[in-house]
Amino acid sequence: MKSKLLALLMLAAVAIAPARAQQAPSEIRIGQLYASSGPYASISMPVYDAFKLWVDEVNAKGGVAMQAFGGKRIPIKLISYDDQSSTATAATLYNQLITQDHVDLLVADSGSVLTSVGVPIAKEHKQFLFDVSGTGAAFFSEDNPYIALMADPVSTIWPHYISDFLNDEGYKEGIRTVAILYSTNDFTGTQAAALKGFFERDKKVKVIYYQGVPTSTSNYTVLINNIAAQNPDAVLELGYVGNDIAFLRNLQDSGNQFRFVFSIYAGTEMEEIEKNVGVSAMKNIFSYVPASNYEYKAEEGMSQKEFKAAWEKKYPPGSGVAFGANAIYGYMTGVVVQKTLETTRSLRQMDIHDAVFGLSGKLKTLDGTFELRKDGAQIGEVTPLGQLQEAGKDKLDLIAVYPPDLAHGKAILGK
Amino acid sequence: MLTGALIAGVIFGLYFTLVGLGLNLVFGVMRIVNLAHGDVLMLGGIAAWALFSAFGLHPVVTAFLVLAVFLLAGLPVYYAVVPRLLRSRDAEMLSLILFFGISQMIEAVTTIAIGATERSLPPRLMGVGPIILLGTRLPKAWFYSAAVSAVAVLAVYFYLYRTRLGTLTRAVMVSRDEALATGIDVNLVSAIAFGISLALAGIAGVFAPFIMGSITPNMGVALNITAFAVIVVGTLGNPVGTILGGIIYGVSVMLMQTYLSSWANLLPNLLLIAVLLVRPEGILGRKTRRA
Numbered sequence: 001m002k003s004k005l006l007a008l009l010m011l012a013a014v015a016i017a018p019a020r021a022q023q024a025p026s027e028i029r030i031g032q033l034y035a036s037s038g039p040y041a042s043i044s045m046p047v048y049d050a051f052k053l054w055v056d057e058v059n060a061k062g063g064v065a066m067q068a069f070g071g072k073r074i075p076i077k078l079i080s081y082d083d084q085s086s087t088a089t090a091a092t093l094y095n096q097l098i099t100q101d102h103v104d105l106l107v108a109d110s111g112s113v114l115t116s117v118g119v120p121i122a123k124e125h126k127q128f129l130f131d132v133s134g135t136g137a138a139f140f141s142e143d144n145p146y147i148a149l150m151a152d153p154v155s156t157i158w159p160h161y162i163s164d165f166l167n168d169e170g171y172k173e174g175i176r177t178v179a180i181l182y183s184t185n186d187f188t189g190t191q192a193a194a195l196k197g198f199f200e201r202d203k204k205v206k207v208i209y210y211q212g213v214p215t216s217t218s219n220y221t222v223l224i225n226n227i228a229a230q231n232p233d234a235v236l237e238l239g240y241v242g243n244d245i246a247f248l249r250n251l252q253d254s255g256n257q258f259r260f261v262f263s264i265y266a267g268t269e270m271e272e273i274e275k276n277v278g279v280s281a282m283k284n285i286f287s288y289v290p291a292s293n294y295e296y297k298a299e300e301g302m303s304q305k306e307f308k309a310a311w312e313k314k315y316p317p318g319s320g321v322a323f324g325a326n327a328i329y330g331y332m333t334g335v336v337v338q339k340t341l342e343t344t345r346s347l348r349q350m351d352i353h354d355a356v357f358g359l360s361g362k363l364k365t366l367d368g369t370f371e372l373r374k375d376g377a378q379i380g381e382v383t384p385l386g387q388l389q390e391a392g393k394d395k396l397d398l399i400a401v402y403p404p405d406l407a408h409g410k411a412i413l414g415k
Numbered sequence: 416m417l418t419g420a421l422i423a424g425v426i427f428g429l430y431f432t433l434v435g436l437g438l439n440l441v442f443g444v445m446r447i448v449n450l451a452h453g454d455v456l457m458l459g460g461i462a463a464w465a466l467f468s469a470f471g472l473h474p475v476v477t478a479f480l481v482l483a484v485f486l487l488a489g490l491p492v493y494y495a496v497v498p499r500l501l502r503s504r505d506a507e508m509l510s511l512i513l514f515f516g517i518s519q520m521i522e523a524v525t526t527i528a529i530g531a532t533e534r535s536l537p538p539r540l541m542g543v544g545p546i547i548l549l550g551t552r553l554p555k556a557w558f559y560s561a562a563v564s565a566v567a568v569l570a571v572y573f574y575l576y577r578t579r580l581g582t583l584t585r586a587v588m589v590s591r592d593e594a595l596a597t598g599i600d601v602n603l604v605s606a607i608a609f610g611i612s613l614a615l616a617g618i619a620g621v622f623a624p625f626i627m628g629s630i631t632p633n634m635g636v637a638l639n640i641t642a643f644a645v646i647v648v649g650t651l652g653n654p655v656g657t658i659l660g661g662i663i664y665g666v667s668v669m670l671m672q673t674y675l676s677s678w679a680n681l682l683p684n685l686l687l688i689a690v691l692l693v694r695p696e697g698i699l700g701r702k703t704r705r706a
Binding site for chain 2: 242
């Protein structure tokens with residue numbers, strides 16, 4: 001009986017051993033899209049370059065040590081395609097990554113526009129989507145477990161410090177009316193709608209101008225004149241990099257002045273905006289303070305300073321892609337992917353989902369605390385409101401001014 | 416707001432006259448559509464950015480350099496591409512395909528060379544602050560760009576109607592075959608017109624950062640659509656009609672931004688469709704189509 005049992009155990013061991021060995025893949029295939037050209041290149045390329053930096057860093061150590069395969073280090077193979085900022089091309093390429101390349105992990109292109117086409121495709125194929133910075137609220141629903149937002153809070157939450165500030169400190173200083181001008185896409189459209197809702201709910205500051213413009217808009221002169229005709233105290237312009245460049249230049253050229261002006265990329269891609277509009281057009285503009293300008297204590301991965309040094313070593317200044325918030329998002333996505341791979345039970349997509357959600361609230365990176373809502377929306381990395389304040393001749397600093405517990409300085413409102 | 420939109424539209428539209436002028440000249444003389452026109456404009460903008468970044472060259476100086484360089488560059492490009500194209504059975508249609516390919520090449524090479532992100536010139540180069548016209552605040556750069564456009568239109572008019580080469584050009588515009596039969600060096604005349612067209616696009620490009628905020632390698636395709644709308648509205652093949660097309664486009668954009676801003680990017684396509692359905696020969700019509 002004893003010998004029979006021993007034989008049975010040996011047989012089972014022989015049967016299981018090769019199966020386990022086969023399960024450990026020779027490489028982890030990660031699929032990612034990027035846009036080397038087109039209107040979203042300036043937010044996509046920093047993400048892609050930073051993600052590549054993370055891949056190189058991991059592979060230099062032999063790969064990711066995966067518990068699912070006994071702690072064995074498995075190298076990453078990055079399969080990436082250029083969608084050229086086209087949603088049609090991106091849709092084809094998302095499909096290709098899933099059905100032809102059979103990637104283990106799928107990482108979306110940067111921003112809501114190019115992520116929007118990937119969300120339904122990933123859901124249909126039951127492939128988990130690492131959504132880098134597609135913050136559109138419509139992407140997240142409880143019936144879709146195949147998505148999680150890595151960096152940036154979901155658009156319905158992200159702008160609440162703007163309305164909180166205006167309703168609180170702004171109101172005390174006499175701010176009563178606001179104009180909202182936004183580009184009509186998932187990213188800024190959702191933020192604009194959320195802001196309008198916040199103001200209407202709080203009934204302090206009144207929205208007197210609320211207009212959408214195509215994301216391709218490159219001239220705001222007449223729009224600014226029309227806003228000035230309404231005489232608002234605050235102007236919130238929500239657009240992509242190209243929109244913000246045109247808006248800030250036109251605002252300066254028009255000579256119109258408002259007490260409070262907000263633009264997303266004046267702070268989040270400060271280097272890029274400064275080189276195109278100049279310091280004088282950015283002075284006292286309010287913006288989000290991204291992790292590239294605010295040091296969070298990183299418990300996983302590099303700190304902001306270490307990452308910036310690594311970035312500048314790999315991509316020296318002048319090499320084409322500027323360091324900014326999107327670079328942080330790309331690297332931070334790499335850190336989440338790494339922790340996911342380290343802790344997942346297997347490469348099955350629902351196990352990937354469980355591993356990602358298992359990090360929620362526990363993972364602290366250079367982008368703040370990674371925290372997910374049930375539907376995959378990011379709710380932990382809410383950026384403070386900041387202002388570009390003069391810090392010497394031809395130099396601006398992005399100072400966090402709200403909320404008070406995160407503030408490094410006081411806001412300067414125009415007369 | 417209506418007055419402001421109308422005033423801004425006229426000034427803004429004058430710049431787009433310059434954007435469309437060269438495209439219309441090429442169509443008028445050669446009956447081909449240069450779909451790389453917007454990319455040539457982009458190259459003018461890149462030249463202004465590069466020369467300012469490297470040598471601090473003022474864009475007005477760059478405009479003269481671009482005029483000379485693009486004009487000269489147009490001659491070999493013409494001889495390399497156009498005569499062969501014109502010998503084909505359907506030159507107009509083939510030109511669309513060929514120049515679309517050239518457009519894609521220019522965009523790709525520029526992206527490789529300088530990257531895909533936005534480039535611009537400091538606003539101070541054209542003077543910071545507005546010029547107030549009938550209560551409407553407009554950037555100084557708009558007036559300078561409109562003035563350059565007006566000078567370019569006058570120069571093209573002078574060239575076409577007051578020079579011998581212009582007379583020959585108009586002869587080619589009326590009938591290429593008849594011009595050839597009368598002994599005109601049709602290729603030389605066309606090559607010069609092609610060079611002028613590139614130079615006009617290049618000059619428009621130098622001022623593009625001040626009108627459009629920034630320049631990117633991919634901006635050419637959208638500019639082609641706009642330029643095409645401008646010249647179709649004004650009348651294809653009639654460079655003078657481009658002024659009208661540009662102003663109609665500018666005023667329409669500003670009115671759309673004022674009253675229906677979300678739909679403003681549909682405008683070039685709407686104008687194209689409307690003109691092609693209602694008055695396919697363009698607003699100035701057939702009588703003035705051929706110089």
